[in-house]
Amino acid sequence: MLESFIEIEDKLLKALKETAFMSLTSLALSVLIGLALGLILYITSEPLLKKNNLIYETVGFIANTISSIPFLILMIFFLPISAFIVGTKIGSKAVLVPLTVAAAAFFARLAEASFSDVDKGVLEAVIASGAKKSHVIFKIVLPEAKVSLIKNITVTAVSVLGFSAMAGLVGGGGIGDLAYRYGYQRYKKEVMIICILVLIILVQLIQKIGDVAVRVISKRGR
Amino acid sequence: MSDEKTATGLIEIENVTVSFKQKKKKIVAVKDASLTINEGEIVGIIGSSGAGKSTLLRTINRLQGVSSGRVLIGGQEIEKLSEKKLRELRNDIGMIFQHFNLIGSKDVYSNIEFVLLESKKTKAEAAKRIDELLRYVGIEDKKHAYPAQLSGGQKQRVAIARALANEAKILLCDEPTSALDAETTEAVLNLLKQINKELGVTIVIITHELDVVKEICDRVAVMNGGEIVETADTYKLFTEPVNDFTKNLIQKESSFQIPRGVLNEVPGKIIRIDYYNETAERALINETIEKFGVKINILHGKIDFIKNRPLGVLFVSVDGDPARTREAYKFIKDNSARTEVLRDA
Numbered sequence: 001m002l003e004s005f006i007e008i009e010d011k012l013l014k015a016l017k018e019t020a021f022m023s024l025t026s027l028a029l030s031v032l033i034g035l036a037l038g039l040i041l042y043i044t045s046e047p048l049l050k051k052n053n054l055i056y057e058t059v060g061f062i063a064n065t066i067s068s069i070p071f072l073i074l075m076i077f078f079l080p081i082s083a084f085i086v087g088t089k090i091g092s093k094a095v096l097v098p099l100t101v102a103a104a105a106f107f108a109r110l111a112e113a114s115f116s117d118v119d120k121g122v123l124e125a126v127i128a129s130g131a132k133k134s135h136v137i138f139k140i141v142l143p144e145a146k147v148s149l150i151k152n153i154t155v156t157a158v159s160v161l162g163f164s165a166m167a168g169l170v171g172g173g174g175i176g177d178l179a180y181r182y183g184y185q186r187y188k189k190e191v192m193i194i195c196i197l198v199l200i201i202l203v204q205l206i207q208k209i210g211d212v213a214v215r216v217i218s219k220r221g222r
Numbered sequence: 223m224s225d226e227k228t229a230t231g232l233i234e235i236e237n238v239t240v241s242f243k244q245k246k247k248k249i250v251a252v253k254d255a256s257l258t259i260n261e262g263e264i265v266g267i268i269g270s271s272g273a274g275k276s277t278l279l280r281t282i283n284r285l286q287g288v289s290s291g292r293v294l295i296g297g298q299e300i301e302k303l304s305e306k307k308l309r310e311l312r313n314d315i316g317m318i319f320q321h322f323n324l325i326g327s328k329d330v331y332s333n334i335e336f337v338l339l340e341s342k343k344t345k346a347e348a349a350k351r352i353d354e355l356l357r358y359v360g361i362e363d364k365k366h367a368y369p370a371q372l373s374g375g376q377k378q379r380v381a382i383a384r385a386l387a388n389e390a391k392i393l394l395c396d397e398p399t400s401a402l403d404a405e406t407t408e409a410v411l412n413l414l415k416q417i418n419k420e421l422g423v424t425i426v427i428i429t430h431e432l433d434v435v436k437e438i439c440d441r442v443a444v445m446n447g448g449e450i451v452e453t454a455d456t457y458k459l460f461t462e463p464v465n466d467f468t469k470n471l472i473q474k475e476s477s478f479q480i481p482r483g484v485l486n487e488v489p490g491k492i493i494r495i496d497y498y499n500e501t502a503e504r505a506l507i508n509e510t511i512e513k514f515g516v517k518i519n520i521l522h523g524k525i526d527f528i529k530n531r532p533l534g535v536l537f538v539s540v541d542g543d544p545a546r547t548r549e550a551y552k553f554i555k556d557n558s559a560r561t562e563v564l565r566d567a
Contacts, residue, residue, distance in 0.1 A: 048285070119323065119326070121319055121321055121322075121323035122323050122324070122325055122326070124285060124317075124319070124323065125317065125319060125323035125324075125381075125384075126325070126336065126337070127285065127312075128283050128285055128312060128315070128316075128317040128394075129312060129313070129316070129317075129336075129337040129340065129384065129385070129387075129388075130309040130310065130311075130312035130313040130337070130340060130341060130388070131309070131336070131337065131340040132309065132340065135340060139336065140325060140336070143325075143327045143328075144325065144326065144327050146327065
């Protein structure tokens, strides 16, 4: 096992870098986009803010549609669009587009749930006090939903890591690709095991970071 | 808050109906309700749950829009106000809730500061006002505590401070004491009375606790099935209710069953005596005993005070010579508000 580890050390490091690049970049982008979409879903479904069925149903339909397509197919479907946006059909960069789209749709629904969990009574109280709706959203709803949002970002990060393992199919590289090409196609069982171990460690690491962030934020506040 | 319309009350609810569509079914929460609330009054809205009390209360600050009818505050129809004017009006109308509804991620100071900054006060003005408010509601020492660290009574005090932050003229209270124990309820009600008296704040309070009504309300509106079925002075409502629903509601509260064992053992006539207004002032029992030489045994009794006026009910047995007992009963009947024979001699 150690021998094969040394043998693939370079490849593993390269794969790790690719995975980190794809996951982190698309996580950052999808959190921003998903947060905005989640806010739109929340605001348009809340009678105390700006209820609007048409916008809610439209945005919700788009998010649902994206979520219902398996990532593998979404990725292939998005290749021409990737080429248009990032200028290439192959490599880690090309994978960023479908990865971000899928993760954003996923996170949008989770964010909507985080916002909806904010106490309706608190919302009522601050609106009754004469506060501006935009201030209610950014100064009350967002801070109140913070802890729940961070938990959901953690869940999204783990999903993104999982999605990114399929990037090899379009030459995106990454740990998943390494496991597939060496571990499966070249019958190197050890490589497969090492890759799985690395992925397990990464998921644990993401979860740990999320937990610590929640603890730090919960300490201030309630 | 002036208008060419002649305003008789500070808050005028005129023929207000509120209906919702829920799963294609139309639900009428408030039906043709009219109520006038004068400046400086404490008005209660009572009724069973689902009677539309909360919905009606929320039409006063337009948290709930009306389907038809009008709500006027100081002569201004609030349905017609722009978003900006509505926010200004809401600065004048504070609101407190059963579950306090404090912002959990902010401490006491920031909870109150938020509403002050929203009404364009500077940080320095806010700081000064917050100190004043916390002193007034008696929780200066909790300035930097978070809601989760406070007791129910303390949370309601913070909520009251927040509601009054912008010198509100009206305070809407949605079951403010229903989540509090008896002792804390008393303290919070006293604070509300003080606010009404010292600051001249008009208070509208919804509750299902009749004790709360007796304690602080000048007038009461009774709601049933979305309608206001009766509006009366508090003392009058408890002594001479007109509507059947009101009678039922009040009777439920004061109903008392004499245990069967007692009914069998105690000799003589058993009667229930209600007394209020001027009849409550007399030493009726004593007079009857002296005048007719009958034995009177008090089985159960309760006296409430509404705005310092007594309202009582007594269960007594009258025993002695049959003719004298009859005369004694007639005397009691003529000199009390209402009597009822529970068992004849």
